[in-house]
Amino acid sequence: MIPFPPCTSCQHFTDGSFADGPPRCAAFPGGIPADILNGSNDHTSPVPGDHGILYLALPVKRYEYEHPTRETAAAVLATST
DSSP states (O other), X not given: OOOOOGGGGBTXXXXXXXXXSSOEESSOTTOOXXXXXXXXXXXXXXXXXXXXOOOOBXXXXXXXXXXXXXXXXXXXXXXXX
């Protein structure tokens, strides 16, 4: 299983496709630093260059919709039929 970068659960995350460069967010529009992207820094404290923007978790329901577990995917499918 390939884990999702922790940034994908942040409200400030904007692009993780690599199509137009490195993953970006409101704090790091030029590219998220590797230590934050790989999870070794959770970005809950300021770091140089973050423009005062810190990690802010997505609301649980939105995150589960965008990144479903088997259980949440099964629940969504069960309610849609």
